[in-house]
Amino acid sequence: MTKQANRVRLTAGRVAAFSCPADKSQAFLWDTEAPALLVRVTPSGRKTYAFESRVRGATVRITVGDVAAWTLDKARERANELCRLTDKGIDPRDVARQEEAARQAARAQVEAEALKQAEVQRAAALTTGEAWVAYVAERRPHWSERHYQSHLEKASPGGMPSKARGRGDTLTKPGPLAPLMLVPLKDLDAPTIEAWAAREGKVRPSSARLAWRQLSVFLNWCAEQPRYAELLPARNPAKTKKTREALGKDTAKQDALQREQLSGWFHAVRQIENSAIAAALQFLLLTGCRMNEALSLRWSDVNFKWKGITMHDKVEGERTIPLTPYVAHLLTGLPHRNEWVFASARALQMDAHNIRRRAMKAEKRGIVATDGDMQETSGSGHISPPNAPHDHACAVAGIEGLTLHGLRRSFGTLTEWLEIPAGVVAQIQGHKPSATAEKHYRVRPLDLLRVHHERIEAWILEQAEVRFTSQAEPGKLRTSAGAIQLHRVA
Template structure:
């Protein structure tokens, strides 16, 4: 059993507390009363509830610096008294909306520091940081979080109606921040004001390259190798995307040490869904073998800066598509097209998921409607075969004149 960290909670002792990881210091005088200290410097007074002899939820009774240690102790004693009397320690959600509650900005920064920056990939960190700093902090950062209501979040969502997708992402990010705060006991359970905010409808883009488009791409990529405007490494990257179904970043960040031509596989250590191995065909092996290596650069697709990988593949792709007369196609559509061709060749959804590196079955299910087309085509072929026999027999007059035995 882990040893409890105790202290006499007072203004002086709390201000002196500093930690490297999230720690709760329990009061040596009032059992169940404590102060939760975060590496960011934030400190919140808490009460540990108990139910049936077991630890229950942890109730936040104030933030240090806004609520004094003495006031927090008084609130904690009230909560503990209600527990001993068999009453709800927090009878109303508003009871946790104490004047000293954390602001939305404080919760957002804490979430970025303790969750996003620790668990997420750099691109995701950048995205969430942008949303917090550009949209959440200016609009609602100074608002006391327990007082933020559904109407205010709806107003924020509506204010971003000019960018409907971003509006949804802002509310979704706020919802994640709120859930994390609930888990830490900083906010009441089931108090998320984002829950019933009606999101904007987002049109899902599904673009699959047809056979003729693939042929035009092939010709244009071959021509681009001898023409100015598109580098040989950009051409190789596009070919690898088309032939492997990999994500753009998986190819752009690929290092030569991750390529095993003898075993015919790519070992992706930092894929979106974790480390995975991608089997490669002879055609992919040939593309890799023909890529010029840049001395001192470990990347298969080198960028302009020394030792770095290529960052911008969108411009070369747009130029290739323009020359090939292919409209409204994104780089990510290479991945969709890989999946659709696999389905057309009879591969099942589980296998497609493995080829694409999907961690969740639900992700591959987006291609189910294509699978239904393949099943329908099979059903038509089988029915046609049987119909040919029974219709031919019927037309040839091979009919029974009596009822079957």
């Protein structure tokens, strides 16, 4: 059957009655009113309107839609629209593709605008604390563990059980930067930081100055990040004159043991019952090392055969200093509880007051307190900074204001009495060389350092009136005041 034989004026009834012969895969019925319009039917009975014409010598057939969804009039109207395009030599399919591309572009633009608006809203709600977490995580591989912990402490909200010796039942205070962590990053401007500095500078200026320096570096980092740069002013808001004035200037601490104080200090420190703490304090004074270097000292770092100690410092990574006779005597007398030289006791009995308080708390929670609850241990395995025992010993000796770091300062100061070369002292303490000659033309082997270091130790012990011989039994020493027994915690 030809196309001409199948051309009739389509009506709703003719469309409904039109069917596909059993021996055909499909059948067509053209309209006479809109010559380019046809009805296509399949053996399953599905009928659709379609448009068919020729463009640039090629047949173009385009589906208009299902007859159930399109009225005949609408189908004719659509066929005539497409016919006007083909009469001009335009392929309707090209137009459809262009229209679809335009719709997709418009949709993408709307989605991009919505995404941009959401990003603006998210950025407006972004707190300084969220950016701080990202900053610390990214920079951590480039920091030492102590530097990393310092950033956490300065921004800590507080409220956690204190790890300080003897303060397990108290909660930590918020760090200096804690109030700023809640401020939206876009609102962290100069007036906000100046107001913060004015408050913190009155309460804890030293800690606030360190926190301010960390904040300044953090804001420099933010300015380099595309996702944060637009939220901040062009100039670092932390670097203003008012902020510097509010926090004040760093003043060099002067706390150090005087020669005449050595006897009282040694006498008081060696009476501390915890042998690890007593030894650690003397170790700090006699080696001039940093607190973290002493507490992190492992037995594998001490070479008793070749008389050397490997210190892990923040300048060169590690350095080796002499193991002097008295220090060797101190370390030999310490128990080997674990890998740490200054190991914490496995279980330090708390005083009666704390025991009763913990028992009462356990009773309120309906828990029976066990012996394990009445003990405390160090999570790291080594002792924590012995500030309280040292303060007590200094009070007994009548020495005021001497800090743990002051012991390191004391070592460097006391060597002046012996006119020890400054480069030797710096190398023992782990200071950076301060002159070209020291950097490039002074290579002191351990044996040469030992000559000076043993001389320093002997002089300090002499001034402290400590009578020491290398054959003395570990844990027992003599002074002019008589024998003093060092008590070790088992």
